[in-house]
Amino acid sequence: MVMAKVLIVEDDPLMSRMYQKIFSFEKYEVEVAADGEEGLTKATSSNPTIILLDVMMPKMNGLQVLEKLKADANTKNIPVIMLTNLAGQQDAESALSKGAVKYIVKSEHDPKEITNMVKEIIAGYTRNEVPGAALS
Amino acid sequence: MTSQKENLHSIRLRLVLLLVFGTLALVTYFLLVTIMDHHQEQTLFQSRLSSKVAIFNSTVKNDSTQLRTFAYDYTYWDDMVNFVKSDGRDTNFAEENLAPGLTTFGADAIWIYNPSHQLIYSTGDSDISYIDLRTVTPIDASQMGTLFAHNGVYHYYTKVNAGVFEIYAASIHPSADAERKTPASGYFFVGRLLDKGYLAILNQSIEGSTQVLSGPGVKLDTGYDIENGKISFGQQLSDYRGEPLAVLSAEYTAADLRNVLSSQDKVTVAGISILTLLTLGLMVLLLRWVISPMNKVRQALTQSDERPIHNLMSRQDEFGSIARLVSQSFSQQKLLVSQRQTVEREVAERTSQLQIEQRTLATLLDNLPVGVFVAKAPGGEPTIINKVGVKLLGRDINHSIKWHDYSEYYDIIKEDGSSYPPEDLPLSISLHQHKRVLKDDVVILQPDGKHRSLRVISSPIILADGKVQQAVAVFEDISKEQELERTRDEFFSIASHELRTPLTAIRGNTSLIQQYYQDLLKDPDLHEIVDDIHDSSIRLIGIVNDFLDTSRLEQKHMKFQLAPLDITELAKSVVEEFQVTGSRQKTLLEVKQESQPLPKIMADSNRTRQVLINLLGNALKFTDHGSITISFELTDGFVKTKITDSGQGMSAEAQTLLFRKFEQTGATVLTRDSVRGTGLGLYISKLIVEQMGGHIKLESSTPGVGTVFSFILPVAPPGIHSDSQ
Numbered sequence: 001m002v003m004a005k006v007l008i009v010e011d012d013p014l015m016s017r018m019y020q021k022i023f024s025f026e027k028y029e030v031e032v033a034a035d036g037e038e039g040l041t042k043a044t045s046s047n048p049t050i051i052l053l054d055v056m057m058p059k060m061n062g063l064q065v066l067e068k069l070k071a072d073a074n075t076k077n078i079p080v081i082m083l084t085n086l087a088g089q090q091d092a093e094s095a096l097s098k099g100a101v102k103y104i105v106k107s108e109h110d111p112k113e114i115t116n117m118v119k120e121i122i123a124g125y126t127r128n129e130v131p132g133a134a135l136s
Numbered sequence: 137m138t139s140q141k142e143n144l145h146s147i148r149l150r151l152v153l154l155l156v157f158g159t160l161a162l163v164t165y166f167l168l169v170t171i172m173d174h175h176q177e178q179t180l181f182q183s184r185l186s187s188k189v190a191i192f193n194s195t196v197k198n199d200s201t202q203l204r205t206f207a208y209d210y211t212y213w214d215d216m217v218n219f220v221k222s223d224g225r226d227t228n229f230a231e232e233n234l235a236p237g238l239t240t241f242g243a244d245a246i247w248i249y250n251p252s253h254q255l256i257y258s259t260g261d262s263d264i265s266y267i268d269l270r271t272v273t274p275i276d277a278s279q280m281g282t283l284f285a286h287n288g289v290y291h292y293y294t295k296v297n298a299g300v301f302e303i304y305a306a307s308i309h310p311s312a313d314a315e316r317k318t319p320a321s322g323y324f325f326v327g328r329l330l331d332k333g334y335l336a337i338l339n340q341s342i343e344g345s346t347q348v349l350s351g352p353g354v355k356l357d358t359g360y361d362i363e364n365g366k367i368s369f370g371q372q373l374s375d376y377r378g379e380p381l382a383v384l385s386a387e388y389t390a391a392d393l394r395n396v397l398s399s400q401d402k403v404t405v406a407g408i409s410i411l412t413l414l415t416l417g418l419m420v421l422l423l424r425w426v427i428s429p430m431n432k433v434r435q436a437l438t439q440s441d442e443r444p445i446h447n448l449m450s451r452q453d454e455f456g457s458i459a460r461l462v463s464q465s466f467s468q469q470k471l472l473v474s475q476r477q478t479v480e481r482e483v484a485e486r487t488s489q490l491q492i493e494q495r496t497l498a499t500l501l502d503n504l505p506v507g508v509f510v511a512k513a514p515g516g517e518p519t520i521i522n523k524v525g526v527k528l529l530g531r532d533i534n535h536s537i538k539w540h541d542y543s544e545y546y547d548i549i550k551e552d553g554s555s556y557p558p559e560d561l562p563l564s565i566s567l568h569q570h571k572r573v574l575k576d577d578v579v580i581l582q583p584d585g586k587h588r589s590l591r592v593i594s595s596p597i598i599l600a601d602g603k604v605q606q607a608v609a610v611f612e613d614i615s616k617e618q619e620l621e622r623t624r625d626e627f628f629s630i631a632s633h634e635l636r637t638p639l640t641a642i643r644g645n646t647s648l649i650q651q652y653y654q655d656l657l658k659d660p661d662l663h664e665i666v667d668d669i670h671d672s673s674i675r676l677i678g679i680v681n682d683f684l685d686t687s688r689l690e691q692k693h694m695k696f697q698l699a700p701l702d703i704t705e706l707a708k709s710v711v712e713e714f715q716v717t718g719s720r721q722k723t724l725l726e727v728k729q730e731s732q733p734l735p736k737i738m739a740d741s742n743r744t745r746q747v748l749i750n751l752l753g754n755a756l757k758f759t760d761h762g763s764i765t766i767s768f769e770l771t772d773g774f775v776k777t778k779i780t781d782s783g784q785g786m787s788a789e790a791q792t793l794l795f796r797k798f799e800q801t802g803a804t805v806l807t808r809d810s811v812r813g814t815g816l817g818l819y820i821s822k823l824i825v826e827q828m829g830g831h832i833k834l835e836s837s838t839p840g841v842g843t844v845f846s847f848i849l850p851v852a853p854p855g856i857h858s859d860s861q
């Protein structure tokens with residue numbers, strides 16, 4: 001089986017390191033970006049299987065990155081999971097309407113649960129059948 | 137007033153004139169009667185005069201006729217011619233014929249003259265023997281020629297010392313000469329003295345008195361004197377030349393006429409007198425009864441003074457009644473005046489009181505730190521606005537606008553910039569639905585484009601009869617408050633982010649240790665320490681979440697995505713989650729399926745789930761064994777969800793503290809540790825349910841038996857689908 005590649009776009013080094021670890025432990029290939037711009041660049045250059053995208057970030061926030069990803073034909077089929085610290089409902093709504101597959105409040109889940117969710121999403125959908133595309 | 141006065145005068149004048157005219161008419165009537173009486177008197181006297189004159193003249197003529205016959209018979213007698221020729225010496229003839237002739241014809245004296253005018257014989261009645269007939273002759277001898285210028289018989293009167301004689305003188309002729317053509321053979325005179333005997337005969341005939349009057353200036357007086365009833369008449373006696381000599385005057389007193397007429401006159405005079413007296417009396421009475429009281433009444437009315445009519449009031453007539461009425465009206469007038477004064481005083485007092493109240497109110501209003509706006513029902517025309525109100529609304533009062541003009545006139549908008557529907561403005565709701573309303577979403581768009589947020593409390597002013605006359609809106613600027621709120625919200629957002637990031641890192645990393653480094657955690661103490669750190673981080677995250685939820689719910693910033701929701705399905709999925717995590721416990725969790733399908737409710741799925749989790753969590757916490765049942769029932773447009781447990785229950789004291797902020801079933805802070813949590817769970821659930829239009833409550837709780845909580849949420853209206861958004 002081809003190793004799935006996860007792109008983690010997260011500005012907080014604490015969180016970034018934690019997600020790097022768990023996905024490494026779970027045998028994923030991991031790419032990391034520290035802000036929105038870098039995330040957008042890496043999404044194009046490294047061609048990830050799935051993207052974990054933080055909402056609050058410097059330079060470009062997660063929702064803006066999501067919009068660009070979904071606007072680009074090369075990246076629009078990559079499933080995106082939004083990660084956030086805010087429990088605000090509107091953010092989730094707008095993220096889902098912009099094509100995110102899932103919206104995860106970081107504090108509510110242990111890292112293992114997040115890898116399980118990623119696994120389910122990758123198993124459930126092929127690259128060409130991302131529900132986010134249908135939503136947009 | 138003057139015209140009234142004139143009218144009254146004219147009535148008095150007219151009354152007097154009426155009296156005068158009446159009197160005049162009556163006087164005229166009496167005068168006419170008097171004149172007619174007088175005329176009648178004249179007629180009566182005249183006729184009486186005529187009859188008496190006729191009797192008188194006839195008597196005189198009868199007497200005279202005898203005498204005349206005597207003179208005629210004796211003067212164409214041959215014996216007489218012879219007697220004269222004998223110069224009166226034939227004594228036989230004289231004694232046989234002449235002397236008896238005196239008695240036969242009623243004469244008093246006889247004189248015989250010869251043709252040469254010499255007295256040859258005279259004789260007289262014994263009655264006049266005192267007269268010497270030789271010296272007392274019927275005519276002076278020298279005048280004989282004048283008398284007898286022609287032969288014939290002449291009649292005249294002559295005056296002598298003894299009195300007046302009536303004389304018949306005739307020339308003497310032979311009996312053959314009946315026409316006295318021959319020269320007179322002598323002259324024969326017969327006379328009668330108009331003496332007492334003669335007059336007595338006349339007196340008898342006329343029932344009056346007669347007398348012979350002679351002398352200078354004596355005239356025949358024919359006429360009557362009505363006054364004393366005397367009627368005068370008579371005959372003029374002429375001498376041989378036809379000259380007036382004396383008057384045979386007669387007088388008669390018509391006593392009968394006089395008496396009748398004088399009584400008639402008395403009646404007339406008495407009538408006039410009585411009439412005059414009556415008129416005068418009437419005038420006096422009229423003055424006393426009508427004009428004087430009328431004047432008094434007028435005076436009283438003119439001066440508005442009761443004194444002039446004071447004496448009138450005791451009278452029982454019409455003026456007494458009028459006086460009493462006037463007096464009554466005066467007292468009523470006085471009463472009215474005093475009442476009016478009282479009313480005016482009261483009005484003045486009330487007015488000043490009102491002014492004070494108005495000033496107080498105005499000052500109060502202007503010094504209030506909030507805006508006040510009062511408008512009339514139902515049109516909404518503004519009546520009062522205070523200074524702060526003008527400042528906050530940016531415009532002064534305009535009495536001509538109505539409620540539907542408010543939004544446009546004052547640039548009232550919603551927070552999103554759209555125009556505020558006038559019917560939704562608090563004041564409009566108070567005016568039309570008579571409700572007290574609080575709204576804090578009213579925004580005034582200021583000329584510089586900035587927003588001023590207002591909190592408005594509006595109430596209808598309801599009068600005693602239940603009618604709404606006005607409505608008052610009190611409002612304050614909450615822009616700063618809202619900014620503060622925004623700042624606080626931002627603070628909470630940042631705090632939550634900043635707090636939760638490290639907490640999440642702790643939770644995640646301890647979880648990594650627990651899951652991937654189990655071989656390093658063989659020391660049970662270390663294992664327990666890592667577990668405690670992990671659990672603490674989860675609790676801290678929960679606390680932070682509770683605080684954030686509380687803050688948002690209290691600020692009403694929690695957004696609810698209301699959509700039709702199947703509460704049974706939701707409950708089932710929550711129970712499933714609990715059965716995964718709470719499987720350690722020996723408590724049976726079940727959802728009681730209703731036989732009839734329940735209608736969907738209108739609610740936010742995630743928030744309803746949060747309430748269910750909270751209630752179930754609580755139930756699990758306090759239930760060591762037995763069961764927890766979720767059941768549903770449909771009640772009047774709402775679906776009631778009941779969570780029944782067989783747990784330890786709560787004391788009555790503990791029950792009163794439910795749903796309150798930071799309160800938990802533990803009685804003191806020290807006993808809190810028996811259960812975990814912030815104590816905000818029920819409070820948050822209450823706010824969530826209420827903000828979705830429902831209600832949450834404790835149905836019952838009995839220590840040792842169990843507790844029943846329930847919440848109701850409205851049934852979704854038909855036609856709304858879950859995917860409608």
